[in-house]
Amino acid sequence: MKIVLASDHGGFxxxxxxxxxxxxxxxxxxxxxVNNTESVDYPDYGKRAALMVADKEADRGIIICGTGxxxxxAANKVKGIRCALCTNEYMAKMSRMHNNANMLALGxxxxxxxxxxxxxxxxxxxxxEGGRHENRVxxxxxxxxxxxxxx
Numbered sequence: 001m002k003i004v005l006a007s008d009h010g011g012f013x014x015x016x017x018x019x020x021x022x023x024x025x026x027x028x029x030x031x032x033x034v035n036n037t038e039s040v041d042y043p044d045y046g047k048r049a050a051l052m053v054a055d056k057e058a059d060r061g062i063i064i065c066g067t068g069x070x071x072x073x074a075a076n077k078v079k080g081i082r083c084a085l086c087t088n089e090y091m092a093k094m095s096r097m098h099n100n101a102n103m104l105a106l107g108x109x110x111x112x113x114x115x116x117x118x119x120x121x122x123x124x125x126x127x128x129e130g131g132r133h134e135n136r137v138x139x140x141x142x143x144x145x146x147x148x149x150x151x
Contacts, residue, residue: 004058011064046074070137072105096126
């Protein structure tokens with residue numbers, strides 16, 4: 001599985017640790033930055049990673065900013081993305097099983113390393129259940145319209 005990683009300065013250190021963990025587990029990693037803790041704008045990095053997933057250049061994406069909120073909002077603006085901000089393993093599991101999330105957002109200043117690794121592992125191991133959830137995910141994806149398109 002090919003996973004794209006991206007972060008802003010607030011998520012840099014956690015991204016680096018997750019990258020090491022996933023590399024040891026044999027995942028193919030695409031690191032879209034950042035490469036240090038100098039201040040940058042998280043929407044740029046959320047968008048870059050989301051486009052990689054939407055264009056099928058990566059199977060899944062993991063993005064990190066200080067809280068995970070801003071970068072997840074940015075990623076979810078890209079058509080085809082279902083990015084879940086998770087703060088525990090249960091949320092991560094359910095985001096895959098019920099929502100077929102193709103991106104995971106984490107808060108580098110919110111979750112510690114051990115919990116973050118557990119969240120990532122749970123998210124990567126969970127599979128979409130389909131069934132009754134398929135229709136719901138399709139309804140979510142149908143929301144990607146503008147006000148003009150709704151008329």
